[in-house]
Amino acid sequence: MANESGPDETGKTGPGKSGERAFRDDDLERRRRQLAETLAARRQSEGEGERGAKSGETTGYGQAVKLSSEFIAGVAVGAGLGWAIDRLAGTSPWGLIVFLLLGFGAGVLNVMRSAGVVAQVDPKASDKNAGDRDN
Amino acid sequence: MSNDPIHQFHISKLIPIEIGGYDFSFTNSSAFMVATVVATSAFLFLTTSSRGLVPSRLQSISEMCYEFVASMLRDAAGSQGMKFFPFVFSLFMFVLVANILGLFPYFFTVTSHIIVTFALAILVIGTVLVYGFMKHGFGFLKLFVPQGVPGILVPLVVLIEVISFISRPVSLSVRLFANMLAGHITLKVFAGFVASLSALGAVGIAGSVLPLAMTVAITALEFLVAFLQAYVFAVLTCMYLNDALHPGH
Numbered sequence: 001m002a003n004e005s006g007p008d009e010t011g012k013t014g015p016g017k018s019g020e021r022a023f024r025d026d027d028l029e030r031r032r033r034q035l036a037e038t039l040a041a042r043r044q045s046e047g048e049g050e051r052g053a054k055s056g057e058t059t060g061y062g063q064a065v066k067l068s069s070e071f072i073a074g075v076a077v078g079a080g081l082g083w084a085i086d087r088l089a090g091t092s093p094w095g096l097i098v099f100l101l102l103g104f105g106a107g108v109l110n111v112m113r114s115a116g117v118v119a120q121v122d123p124k125a126s127d128k129n130a131g132d133r134d135n
Numbered sequence: 136m137s138n139d140p141i142h143q144f145h146i147s148k149l150i151p152i153e154i155g156g157y158d159f160s161f162t163n164s165s166a167f168m169v170a171t172v173v174a175t176s177a178f179l180f181l182t183t184s185s186r187g188l189v190p191s192r193l194q195s196i197s198e199m200c201y202e203f204v205a206s207m208l209r210d211a212a213g214s215q216g217m218k219f220f221p222f223v224f225s226l227f228m229f230v231l232v233a234n235i236l237g238l239f240p241y242f243f244t245v246t247s248h249i250i251v252t253f254a255l256a257i258l259v260i261g262t263v264l265v266y267g268f269m270k271h272g273f274g275f276l277k278l279f280v281p282q283g284v285p286g287i288l289v290p291l292v293v294l295i296e297v298i299s300f301i302s303r304p305v306s307l308s309v310r311l312f313a314n315m316l317a318g319h320i321t322l323k324v325f326a327g328f329v330a331s332l333s334a335l336g337a338v339g340i341a342g343s344v345l346p347l348a349m350t351v352a353i354t355a356l357e358f359l360v361a362f363l364q365a366y367v368f369a370v371l372t373c374m375y376l377n378d379a380l381h382p383g384h
Contacts (some may be wrong), residue, residue, distance in 0.1 A: 065310060065314060066310060066367065069306045069310040070302075070306050072306075072309070073303075073305040073309060074302045074306075077298055077301045077305055078298050078302075081298065081301070099298075102291075102294050102295055102298055103298055103302075105295045105298075106295045106296075106298035106299040106302060107302070110306065113299075
């Protein structure tokens with residue numbers, strides 16, 4: 001783009017081949033910086049807008065399916081583990097009872113974690129993922 | 136039984152193969168998996184082969200896919216996570232293209248079978264476990280011990296964390312499978328209403344406009360769900376890989 005507009009400006013800057021070259025380089029540099037700034041600003045505002053729109057749009061159906069599947073998975077895995085332990089150790093029904101309750105706990109933990117109420121396991125990642133988690 | 140909403144998930148053997156008493160048949164599911172892989176690779180190869188500096192429309196779609204997955208992975212797992220980029224990108228593209236292919240009439244939806252999504256989820260969790268233990272050794276187990284928990288509660292909390300970890304592949308696979316299954320059944324049931332209502336005569340044909348409109352609306356919704364589920368699958372993969380990369384506190 002700078003090359004296209006170059007010839008127009010050389011007419012104004014006057015004689016001197018080297019001066020003209022320096023001017024064009026300066027100009028190019030200045031423009032490039034300006035473009036980078038504008039792009040950065042635009043990208044940031046775009047990202048924010050997108051994020052806001054996305055979290056508003058997917059709060060319904062997607063969120064419901066996600067949270068319920070997290071909870072059910074916790075309970076189901078707890079019950080499955082308890083049942084397997086009972087079968088192997090012959091402690092029926094205590095393994096099932098205890099692990100079903102633990103599974104409930106795990107399910108609630110899953111739900112709260114994916115809803116962003118409880119911090120992620122990794123505290124460093126929790127701030128970074130704050131935006132992603134609401135999808 | 137053209138009106139049976141479950142019939143579309145039926146697996147039929149195209150080429151029966153049996154090795155050592157096990158069934159290795161090439162089924163319609165396998166055929167559509169091959170179709171998914173071929174379609175994805177062909178699209179990515181052909182659109183990026185010209186490598187224009189100013190991308191054509193199709194090339195910019197490929198580039199958008201790349202940048203979308205790359206920025207997702209970088210956000211969730213940092214730049215260290217980029218070594219998993221080929222894995223996450225393949226997973227994302229496979230799930231996305233399989234979901235979208237399944238929306239064509241008479242096509243089979245690969246991701247509507249839980250064994251397929253569960254295999255994908257086990258692949259993810261297996262990668263997390265293997266890489267986590269390889270990189271951190273037994274330090275990876277710190278993942279299960281949150282900081283600032285009173286000593287008496289530690290065994291309980293560790294048990295709950297372990298169950299929560301094991302439930303990850305389950306919820307990951309069930310979510311994708313349930314979404315695709317439910318969406319396709321709903322679509323089929325509403326489309327079935329159109330046929331059975333219009334058999335009732337003039338009034339029925341007038342009334343069948345409603346389920347027809349619903350079918351069109353649900354088809355649009357299914358395209359959104361197809362993309363959204365592939366996205367959620369990939370995002371969660373990135374977050375789990377992040378656990379493998381940084382299990383400490």
